[in-house]
Amino acid sequence: MSDDSGGFLATGLGRSLANNWAAFFLLLMLVVFSMTGQNFLSIVNFQNVVHLQTVPLLLAAAETFVIISGGIDLSIGFVMGLVSVSAARLMQAFLASGLPVGWVIVLASGIVLVGSLIPGLINGIIITRFKVPPFIATMGMWGIANGLALKLCQGFPVAGLPDALPEMGNGYFLYALPGQFMSLFGKPSWFPDARVRELWRLIPFSLPFILAILAVLAFALKRKRFGRHTYAIGGSMDAAVRSGIDVDRHVIKIYTLSSFLAGIAGVFNIFQTGIGNYTTFSAMYELFAVAAVIIGGASLSGGKGRVWSSAVGVLVLAFLENGLAISGVQPFYRYIAVGVLLVIAVVIDKLFPNLR
Amino acid sequence: MEYVLETRDIVKRFGGLTAVDRVSIGVEAGEVLALLGDNGAGKSTLIKLISGVYRPDEGEILMGGKTVRIESPIDALAAGIETIYQDLALAENLDVGANIFLGRERMKRSLGVLKVLDDPSMALEAQKVLDRLDIHIPSLKSTIKTLSGGQRQAVAISRSIYWDAKVLIMDEPTAALGIAEQRKVLNLVRTLKDQGIAIIIISHQMYDVFEVADRLAVMRRGVKVGERVVKDTSPDEVVGLIVGSETVGKH
Numbered sequence: 353m354s355d356d357s358g359g360f361l362a363t364g365l366g367r368s369l370a371n372n373w374a375a376f377f378l379l380l381m382l383v384v385f386s387m388t389g390q391n392f393l394s395i396v397n398f399q400n401v402v403h404l405q406t407v408p409l410l411l412a413a414a415e416t417f418v419i420i421s422g423g424i425d426l427s428i429g430f431v432m433g434l435v436s437v438s439a440a441r442l443m444q445a446f447l448a449s450g451l452p453v454g455w456v457i458v459l460a461s462g463i464v465l466v467g468s469l470i471p472g473l474i475n476g477i478i479i480t481r482f483k484v485p486p487f488i489a490t491m492g493m494w495g496i497a498n499g500l501a502l503k504l505c506q507g508f509p510v511a512g513l514p515d516a517l518p519e520m521g522n523g524y525f526l527y528a529l530p531g532q533f534m535s536l537f538g539k540p541s542w543f544p545d546a547r548v549r550e551l552w553r554l555i556p557f558s559l560p561f562i563l564a565i566l567a568v569l570a571f572a573l574k575r576k577r578f579g580r581h582t583y584a585i586g587g588s589m590d591a592a593v594r595s596g597i598d599v600d601r602h603v604i605k606i607y608t609l610s611s612f613l614a615g616i617a618g619v620f621n622i623f624q625t626g627i628g629n630y631t632t633f634s635a636m637y638e639l640f641a642v643a644a645v646i647i648g649g650a651s652l653s654g655g656k657g658r659v660w661s662s663a664v665g666v667l668v669l670a671f672l673e674n675g676l677a678i679s680g681v682q683p684f685y686r687y688i689a690v691g692v693l694l695v696i697a698v699v700i701d702k703l704f705p706n707l708r
Numbered sequence: 709m710e711y712v713l714e715t716r717d718i719v720k721r722f723g724g725l726t727a728v729d730r731v732s733i734g735v736e737a738g739e740v741l742a743l744l745g746d747n748g749a750g751k752s753t754l755i756k757l758i759s760g761v762y763r764p765d766e767g768e769i770l771m772g773g774k775t776v777r778i779e780s781p782i783d784a785l786a787a788g789i790e791t792i793y794q795d796l797a798l799a800e801n802l803d804v805g806a807n808i809f810l811g812r813e814r815m816k817r818s819l820g821v822l823k824v825l826d827d828p829s830m831a832l833e834a835q836k837v838l839d840r841l842d843i844h845i846p847s848l849k850s851t852i853k854t855l856s857g858g859q860r861q862a863v864a865i866s867r868s869i870y871w872d873a874k875v876l877i878m879d880e881p882t883a884a885l886g887i888a889e890q891r892k893v894l895n896l897v898r899t900l901k902d903q904g905i906a907i908i909i910i911s912h913q914m915y916d917v918f919e920v921a922d923r924l925a926v927m928r929r930g931v932k933v934g935e936r937v938v939k940d941t942s943p944d945e946v947v948g949l950i951v952g953s954e955t956v957g958k959h
Contacts, residue, residue, distance in 0.1 A: 575811050575824040580802075584810055587801035591762040594761075594797045595811035655801035 359568070374647050378609070385675030390408060391676045394583065395554070403522075403556045405670045406624070407617045410562070411641040411661055412648075413569050414613035416662040419645050420573070421606050422586040422654025423479070423486035427493035428614040429638040431471045433631030434501040435618025439464040440510035440628020441574065453514045460620050468615020471497055471610050476604030490607075494638070494703045501630040510628030521623025524553040526615050565616070572657035578676070582606060586654025643668055647697045656701075710773060711792065712906040713758070713875045718767030722752055724878030726910050727753040729930040730767065735875065735906040742917040742938070744843035745927035746950055753909050754927070755877055760784035764768075765886040771874070790868035791877040794884075796860055798867075803847060803943045805830035807852060808837065808867040837866045841896055858879065869905065872890055876900060877908045882916055894920050914943045928952055 369376060372395050386393035411428050418425040442460035451459070466660035471493050478489040519538075528534040529543075529551055539551060581602050592599050621629055631637060642652075648665030650657025672693075675684045711734030714786040720728040727873060728750045735741040735837040745751045756762045757918050758769060758922045760781045768775045771787050782793070796809050800947055806813075816826035829894045831848050838845060843862040845855065852860060861881060868876050881897070897920045901907060918938060934949040 390803050484948075575818070577815070577825065580806060580825060582811060583801055584799040584806075586801035588797060589798040589801040590793070590795065591807070591810065593792070594759075594781050594791070597811045598782075655799070 361523035368428035370700065371476070371649070372622040372661075372664075373700060374649060374661065374668055375641060377693075378664055378668050381668070381671055381675060385671065385679060389675055389680075392675055397674070397678070399556055399559075401556075401560075401667075401670050401674050403558050405666055406558045406562050406620055406642065408637070408640060408666045408670070408697045409566065409621070410617040411611050411637055412644040412662045412666045413566060413659055414610040415572070415641040416643045416648075416650060416657050416659055417569075417582055417641070418610050418655060419650050419652060420586045421582050421603060422589070423603070423606070424474065424490065424642065424652070425607060425610045426487065427471060427475060428498035429612060429631050429635060430494050430501065430639060431611050431614040432618040432621065432637065433616045433629060434497040434504070435464050435468050435681075437501045437510055437628045437630050438467065438623045439619055439622055440513055441504055441620040442533065443513050443622075443628075444510065447512075447514070453516055457514060457517065463552075465612070465615050465619060467619065468612050468621075470611075471573075471614075472608035473604065473610025475611065476607035479607065480603050486547070488691030498631065499632075500693050505630050507630075509630065513622065513626055513628070515626070517623050518559065521620065521626070525555040525557065527656070528552045528554075529672075558624075561620075565613075566659055566663055569613075573659055578602075578605070583655055586656070586661045588655075622706050625698055640669060640690075641666075642692050646701075647693055649697070649701070651701050710928045711735060711910075712772060714770040714773075715754070715758065716768050716770065717755055717812060718754070718806055719765045719767065720757055720762055721765050722926040726930050728757060728764075731927070731930075732931045733908075733932065733935075735908055737874075737906050738901055738904045739923065740901055740909060740921045742921035742924040743908055743927065744912075744917065744950055747951075750807075751927055753877045754878065755791065755879060755908070755910060755917070755951055758784065758875075759789055765880045783956055784807045785871065788872065788874035789877065790871060790873035790875070792861075792864045792868055792879065792881065792944065794880040796864045798860060798864060803831075803851055804838075804848045805834040806862055807863055808834050808870055815933040821929050834866065834868065834899075835895075836935060837870045838862070841866060841869070841899060843896075849910070856889070856943075858887050858892055861885065861893050862888070865893075865900070869900060869903075873905055875908065875912075880912065881909065882911070882913055890916075914946065917946070918943065 391397060409431070414428055415425060439460045442463060444457050446456040446460060468567045475490050475493050478484050479486050523538060526534065526536060527539045533540065539548060543551070574581065581592065582598050584595070584597065585602060585651055591600065644665035645657060646652065646665070647668055648657065648661035649664070650662065669690060672689055676684065676686055676689070714732070716727060716732050717728065717730040718732070719730055723795035731743065731754055743751050743754070753762065757764050758778070760778045760783050764777055769778055770776065773831050776787050778787065778904055799810060802810070805827060814826040814830050815823045816829070818824045834848055841862065844868065845859055845862070852863065855863065881893050885893060892917060897907060897909070909916070910923060921938050924946065925932055926946065928950065936946070
């Protein structure tokens with residue numbers, strides 16, 4: 353089947369609809385939930401959803417590169433947990449040694465971010481040098497990272513970290529009480545904590561943070577040689593090899609990037625929650641990341657996908673959960689909806705193979 | 709005349725199997741050499757040795773009379789040896805320009821600092837090389853996926869000659885094409901030949917060989933069993949060489 357098979361698809365509207373159906377679906381969902389759920393359509397709710405999706409957005413971006421290259425990375429969820437727990441343990445140790453809080457945070461975060469390159473590097477080397485399928489190689493890391501994280505934290509979230517972490521991670525650029533006062537980067541200290549919900553809080557710190565990361569990644573994918581080669585490897589491994597691209601090296605870089613982004617997610621997680629969380633099995637971060645990427649229009653056979661589309665995929669899943677909950681629908685329907693959406697995404701991919 | 713590309717007693721073994729056994733071939737500028745042989749005769753292995761996919765166990769490869777070390781596809785490309793495989797090895801999800809420049813992308817500075825892909829200039833160059841070969845493709849922005857077999861072949865050929873190939877190796881260039889497109893590709897081969905490129909063609913189609921080739925070399929079980937000037941031989945004699953009964957057609 354090609355895109356001139358259907359008259360509608362030949363039109364500009366048809367094409368852009370089929371190409372960006374996830375975005376249209378997201379809009380449709382926002383409209384419907386605005387009618388069915390009280391307070392769904394509010395800045396507070398939207399800010400909350402996006403803020404809480406910072407981690408899934410990072411993981412979906414990581415998975416986007418891997419999936420475009422024709423692979424899959426199952427380890428990102430547990431690598432994130434391992435990084436969180438490691439950072440928390442390091443912070444505890446640094447605090448105990450009497451280091452100033454600022455240094456504790458910067459040093460621990462820096463060390464674990466560098467360390468987060470290692471799982472991906474190992475994944476990449478195992479996949480390229482030993483020709484282990486990515487599914488298996490990263491599933492190995494899935495187990496290893498999970499085990500290491502649980503060993504490090506002994507099965508409990510790591511607490512006793514600086515209060516500054518969640519204050520920064522959940523802070524907003526602007527705080528205001530209409531007609532009375534306005535302050536930047538934090539609420540005035542005289543304003544009681546108990547009444548913080550009365551404040552207008554606008555633009556969470558996490559928003560420009562995640563937008564900047566996604567923008568850099570989207571740019572690298574679309575405008576840099578790195579991205580072009582990623583598409584080429586996923587589109588045709590032979591073409592990539594024969595045109596002289598060092599495919600092994602590139603694939604190692606992609607898995608390393610993936611695990612680094614999981615590392616950023618792990619560090620962000622500490623800032624968001626104020627504790628070092630290990631990743632639970634039921635979280636299924638990696639599977640939701642894959643689902644988001646596929647809903648965003650990528651193909652598991654590789655060669656297709658976009659960073660912003662994957663972000664739309666994350667938001668589709670997030671607003672689905674949020675909107676259903678606000679509309680009073682029992683939460684397990686969400687899983688059914690996710691399943692249906694996922695299959696629809698793949699069917700669309702198969703029906704219109706020439707879309708990108 | 710001197711060979712542009714030459715192999716001397718080149719050998720490749722896979723375990724106990726000798727896929728290419730002391731084969732010496734050469735091709736001159738503006739000449740088309742056809743490489744013939746039955747399935748498993750070692751043609752493809754020989755081609756992969758020349759294009760750097762495999763490394764030879766023995767023997768040497770010469771370019772312009774000088775020994776060159778070809779240990780990877782990049783070495784071959786750098787030496788001016790371009791190969792078009794039967795499957796073309798195009799990235800179907802990328803457009804024409806991106807394919808022609810794959811692995812050797814043109815970059816420009818955006819806002820004076822960041823180096824980014826220069827897609828407009830790559831598309832322009834793609835158009836130029838397609839014009840030079842008199843190839844028409846509806847839209848350079850369309851992905852390879854949407855092109856016909858002949859158009860894909862044309863893109864693959866354009867990619868090769870854009871990089872000033874001295875030697876062009878084509879593996880079954882007409883195998884997957886319709887009659888009209890076969891003609892076009894053979895015409896392309898003549899155009900390239902006139903532009904002074906040395907061409908090696910692997911083909912099963914005797915018609916193609918007698919249509920465009922100047923010389924032919926026949927392989928059987930890894931060994932070169934014969935070499936003929938095309939105008940001094942006949943399809944019958946060539947078939948005899950391929951299947952191993954030189955007497956076929958002699959009566």
